[in-house]
Amino acid sequence: MKIAYLSKARPELFDRIPKDIPHVVVAAGPDGRYGAQELALVADADALVVSAEPVHEQLLAACPRVKIVQRLGVGYDSLDLDAAARRGIPCCNVAGVNREAVAEHCLGLMLALAKRLPEAQAHTRAGQWAQARITTRRTFELRGKTLGIVGFGAIGTALAQRAKAFEMEIVYNDVRPIAPKEVRAVGARFLEKPELFAAADFVSINTTLNPTTRGMVNAAALAWMKPSAFLICAARGKIVDEAALRDALNADRLAGAGMDVFSTEPLPPDSPLLHAKNVLLTSHLAGLTIESGKRSMDWAIGNVRRVVERGEKPQWVLNGVG
């Protein structure tokens, strides 16, 4: 069995690749297409294991032996599901593999923003004790506040469960009907998006990136939010209009934001968010921990073996194949 890993050079990934399975690692060019050299390397691959690189017609046409396209994560917006389906190739992710890691990250961002941690730490380290205490006039508890979760899936519900222990009120929005059991478990209330954005002290975006959610958090949506509210997004870049977010923050129409994902990654030096006040920025690592990295690779390779070595049906199929 030969695996082609589709990834930019990422040492933290290389450490996790099982050394006993023949493999190559290739990346697409800046235009999203693969060079002739890369295509030659993957021509005899039985499986594509995908970090963030695209999977599309050009690539699939070059590897006729591929039996599975397996994401090393949850999001799959870089996969052309139809192109693979037309070839009878299942596209799979590892649903749920990082739900706790992302939920924990969202809560960490919420707490650090509520307590102004970067400011607090900077003052303390600089010996500005009095200034650090003055900052507390603008800090608050999560207890009793309202968390609005857009996207009440695996990650959204994991976040809700944790937030409930902080005695937060949970409101949610999702285009899919959610099992009443999930909703009752956290005492959550459904709200239409405008009402949710208006009611929340924190809005957390936990949807996938799809045609409905692309650009969903735009100037209009931000305008629904309270000036004292915070936005958290550890889902996908391109859901939030970054220039609009910068404008809202700098005009004090929003209190702060915690962003783990960006419309262009790596974050470019001209990103509007680098010129916004009251933001915490992390580099698309909410879902990636020592545990989840290992778990993703284990689950992914397990699914690949299932299909390629044992001819069984794969788990977590996204495009209806097999």
Add this chain to the structure above:
Amino acid sequence: MKIAYLAKARPDLVARIPKEIESAMIESGPGGVYSAEALAQVADADALVVSMEPVNEQILAACTRLKIVQRLGVGYETLDLDAAARRKIPCCNIEGVNKEAVAEHALMLILALTKHLLEADRLTRSGRWAESRMLTQRTCELKGKTLGIVGLGNTGTALARRGKAFGMHIVYNDIRPIPTRTIEELGARALEKEELYRAADLISINTDLNPATRHLIDARALALMRPHALLVCCARGGIVDEAALRDALDGGRIAGAGIDVFETEPILPDNPLLGAKNCILTAHVAGVTDETTQRIFDWAHENVRAVVLRGEKPRWVRNGVG
């Protein structure tokens, strides 16, 4: 009614004193000794409302009209309870007023450490995306980890409840018997201190400061902890031996620490923790938010009025008077 406020570096407090209260604010000098000028300002006070300054024989002797000593918070180790009792003056704190705020701060420090949040923010905003991604070789999840709580009182219990919602296993040590109902609710296990230090992935100190807990966390205790363990202390300075903690962090004997309280406050420029790696420092603000500060202020003043203006018995008496 005249109130003497004993506070150092608390501009956030000054702003909250209503104009109609006749008041003075003083602080002690080196060695906890008040100057003659300071004492002259408070000699006619009916009440001492105390931030962290000492209430000792010297000041009690100077305030001949004193009817109550009221802490603006929970801990009361700076009050000489016996000296006040001999003068039939009740010493009061405020119980339970900020337990959730402290628990939230402790969890914030824990999440900021496990997710290397501040480092990630710093690297991401300075264009070092790849380096920030490499942090994921050291980030970890809370789920499934063991949280060891030393002192399962109000704040320890609030922390344990939240920790449980993250899927952590709770172990604790407390010299007092804990209600069975609480233990069952938390699924918590009692451990001897040494066992707790050995077993826990995350350790939170939530005791008060008393002769038994001074330098509780010393070099010996730190040596028992696991190399990947994280220590947070939002209780009192003096419980953790700061030089020993610095050594342990330097030597990789524990992985990181979040400290909100220091043996001397405001923090001195030569505090060993200022140079420690993977150490988050905040300025005794765990229990201090805009809401808790106002709540503490309101409850404290209600207790003072009850005693001074209405001759009622005070609440939260810690030295058996009245």
